[in-house]
Amino acid sequence: MGRAERSGANTxxxxxxxxxxxxxxxxxxxIPMALTKGQLIQFPPQxxxxxxxxxxxxxxxxxxxxxxxxxxxxFAVVLGCVAGSAAAIGLHGRHFxxxxxxxxxLLVPIxxxxxxxxxxxxxxxxxxxxxxxxxxxxxxxxxLVTPYVFISVQTSLTAGLNPALVRxxxxxxxxxPNVLRHIxxxxxxxxxxxxxxxxxxxxxxxVVVAFFLQGPGTVTLPVRMFTAIQFELTPKIAASASLxxxxxxxxxxxQGLLAFRRGVR
Amino acid sequence: MDAPGELDLLHPRTSGRQLDVHRVWKAYxxxxxVVRDVTFTLHPGEFLTLLGPSGSGKTSTLxxxxxxxxxxxxxxxxxxxxxxxxxxxxxxxxxxxxxYALFPHMSVLENVEFSxxxxxxxxxxxxLRAMEMLDRVxxxxxxxxxxxxxxxxxxxxxxxxxxxxxxxxxxLLDEPLGALDRRLREQLQTEIKxxxxxxxxxxxxxxxxxxEAMTMSxxxxxxxxxxxxxxxxxxxxxxxxxxxxxxxxxxxxNLLPVTLAGVENGQAVVRFHGDVLGRARLPRGATPxxxxxxxxxxxxxxxxxxxxxxxxxxxxxxxxxxxxxxLGRHARSVVRSLGQSLVVSSTDVVPTSQTAPGAKVRLxxxxxxxxxxxxxxxxxxxxxxxxxxxxxx
Numbered sequence: 001m002g003r004a005e006r007s008g009a010n011t012x013x014x015x016x017x018x019x020x021x022x023x024x025x026x027x028x029x030x031i032p033m034a035l036t037k038g039q040l041i042q043f044p045p046q047x048x049x050x051x052x053x054x055x056x057x058x059x060x061x062x063x064x065x066x067x068x069x070x071x072x073x074x075f076a077v078v079l080g081c082v083a084g085s086a087a088a089i090g091l092h093g094r095h096f097x098x099x100x101x102x103x104x105x106l107l108v109p110i111x112x113x114x115x116x117x118x119x120x121x122x123x124x125x126x127x128x129x130x131x132x133x134x135x136x137x138x139x140x141x142x143x144l145v146t147p148y149v150f151i152s153v154q155t156s157l158t159a160g161l162n163p164a165l166v167r168x169x170x171x172x173x174x175x176x177p178n179v180l181r182h183i184x185x186x187x188x189x190x191x192x193x194x195x196x197x198x199x200x201x202x203x204x205x206x207v208v209v210a211f212f213l214q215g216p217g218t219v220t221l222p223v224r225m226f227t228a229i230q231f232e233l234t235p236k237i238a239a240s241a242s243l244x245x246x247x248x249x250x251x252x253x254x255q256g257l258l259a260f261r262r263g264v265r
Numbered sequence: 266m267d268a269p270g271e272l273d274l275l276h277p278r279t280s281g282r283q284l285d286v287h288r289v290w291k292a293y294x295x296x297x298x299v300v301r302d303v304t305f306t307l308h309p310g311e312f313l314t315l316l317g318p319s320g321s322g323k324t325s326t327l328x329x330x331x332x333x334x335x336x337x338x339x340x341x342x343x344x345x346x347x348x349x350x351x352x353x354x355x356x357x358x359x360x361x362x363x364x365y366a367l368f369p370h371m372s373v374l375e376n377v378e379f380s381x382x383x384x385x386x387x388x389x390x391x392x393l394r395a396m397e398m399l400d401r402v403x404x405x406x407x408x409x410x411x412x413x414x415x416x417x418x419x420x421x422x423x424x425x426x427x428x429x430x431x432x433x434x435x436x437l438l439d440e441p442l443g444a445l446d447r448r449l450r451e452q453l454q455t456e457i458k459x460x461x462x463x464x465x466x467x468x469x470x471x472x473x474x475x476x477e478a479m480t481m482s483x484x485x486x487x488x489x490x491x492x493x494x495x496x497x498x499x500x501x502x503x504x505x506x507x508x509x510x511x512x513x514x515x516x517x518x519n520l521l522p523v524t525l526a527g528v529e530n531g532q533a534v535v536r537f538h539g540d541v542l543g544r545a546r547l548p549r550g551a552t553p554x555x556x557x558x559x560x561x562x563x564x565x566x567x568x569x570x571x572x573x574x575x576x577x578x579x580x581x582x583x584x585x586x587x588x589x590x591x592l593g594r595h596a597r598s599v600v601r602s603l604g605q606s607l608v609v610s611s612t613d614v615v616p617t618s619q620t621a622p623g624a625k626v627r628l629x630x631x632x633x634x635x636x637x638x639x640x641x642x643x644x645x646x647x648x649x650x651x652x653x654x655x656x657x658x
Contacts, residue, residue: 162364162366164362164363164364164366165366165368167331167333167353167360167362167366168360168362168366168367168368169368169379170332170333170352170353170354171331171332171353171354171356171358171359171360171428171437172354172359172379172380172383172427172428172431173354173355173380173383173384173431174354174379174383175354175383178383182368182379183368186370187370
């Protein structure tokens with residue numbers, strides 16, 4: 001039986017390797033491409049050089065886009081965390097007619113096609129004369145981040161917060177800011193953190209909304225890459241893409257560490 | 266200054282204020298009341314229990330006192346001041362919840378300090394008061410532990426210390442022993458009572474367990490369908506139940522259908538089954554039933570005695586033994602008499618001639634042991650009786 005099991009595991013291993021390769025290689029291939037000596041993005045890379053990274057970091061437009069992307073995502077994550085956590089806390093332990101509808105409405109941004117959302121927001125912000133403002137992009141991104149934070153905070157609330165704790169704190173004289181700080185915050189902290197990491201990833205590489213709402217001074221990094229790939233084919237694209245891979249890896253490691261620490265405690 | 270933790274039996278302190286629950290109603294949906302016209306007073310230092318089956322409105326009543334629920338109608342007064350409009354954090358009650366609801370991410374000391382922190386008591390004073398309270402409940406050595414590192418009994422003492430440290434107007438306990446096994450429950454009951462006596466605080470206690478209510482309370486308010494059906498000291502409620510519900514909810518009882526023949530010397534003259542004449546105590550505080558009315562008499566199994574042939578009693582009846590079980594502390598017999606099955610509980614050793622099924626026996630009791638019930642409509646009574654006889658089978 002042991003042998004049959006092992007051979008089954010082997011078969012599974014060999015069957016899944018190509019799938020894993022198919023999923024990972026296109027991403028990883030970016031890194032050697034970024035290390036090319038040439039002036040075009042191509043595979044296999046010609047020679048080995050860091051010049052595309054230097055080009056990327058010395059091009060004010062690309063640097064501006066990178067900074068902008070961080071700015072937009074940070075703004076979206078902060079707003080999304082506040083909104084998502086508030087919604088999860090507000091709905092926690094409460095039962096009322098229409099609760100399902102409210103929960104559904106909160107999750108709509110995940111389900112609705114991005115193009116539809118982008119178009120709608122474009123029409124709205126055009127009327128408000130805010131197209132081309134990074135705040136507009138950040139606001140729409142926060143709508144996208146909110147459901148992720150909502151789900152993870154809701155999960156940590158149902159798993160880790162007995163509603164009697166809230167009542168207990170209130171009976172001991174805690175007004176709501178103190179209840180929030182001493183009871184809710186310790187319980188939702190892991191949920192907020194993992195929701196924030198996920199939300200940051202969603203916002204940072206979001207193209208469709210950022211494309212619709214872009215202005216001359218507000219081209220986010222993914223939009224710049226998308227534009228560049230059509231017209232320039234510069235290896236800066238590969239260099240900046242490596243940044244994405246680095247970020248994604250870092251956030252995965254961070255989440256892993258968080259989960260590990262929680263497991264240890 | 267007293268040494269903390271010292272027990273002064275001669276001069277028990279009383280703290281706390283008078284709590285008045287006055288004509289309180291509660292409906293979650295229009296027209297369906299879960300609490301109906303509940304009125305009681307919790308005196309300073311008193312231990313009052315709301316006792317009733319689930320759905321009787323006892324927890325809703327407690328939650329309204331604590332401020333987590335809003336009465337639909339009525340007043341809740343502390344020393345005469347209506348607190349209905351105050352949120353829980355601005356009332357001054359120590360609440361102990363089922364399962365204790367200790368803050369898991371705080372140490373024992375931080376749990377106890379919490380209420381003082383919320384009241385902006387400064388560091389050193391706060392620490393001192395919390396440690397003093399922990400010392401009182403015998404947990405000074407556990408201050409740095411997390412709640413989950415403590416046993417169930419220790420957790421309860423932390424919950425009590427946490428609810429007492431800010432000198433609340435009263436302690437509200439919502440079935441704190443609900444989920445525990447019997448042995449631990451009994452131990453914790455004495456512990457709660459002990460701490461209450463030491464601190465002298467008034468307690469409003471909610472439970473569905475009649476033994477718990479009997480052991481701990483100064484007074485018991487029996488609740489049913491949102492109403493208080495009877496309120497009084499444990500002996501009063503047990504020996505002189507007002508209704509068939511109270512009689513069978515607190516312990517076991519025999520319910521005997523009677524017809525009222527009249528009132529004589531403050532006692533009811535009744536006719537049992539088969540026109541057997543007898544007497545019973547009149548219900549207290551209720552309008553006495555009119556002659557000719559049908560009613561119910563409650564007779565506790567332990568008040569009925571087996572009589573030797575020469576022995577006499579105020580009330581005597583013959584019967585046939587149909588069952589006998591020896592239970593150690595007492596023996597439980599079922600006797601067919603007065604047209605029904607009577608349960609008799611006796612601590613005396615019953616002669617073996619009287620324990621064989623079919624044996625002819627004589628039963629006797631005092632007139633005062635039979636309690637005529639108020640509002641014991643025949644329908645209500647027979648329903649209760651079914652339950653009792655089912656329990657007895």
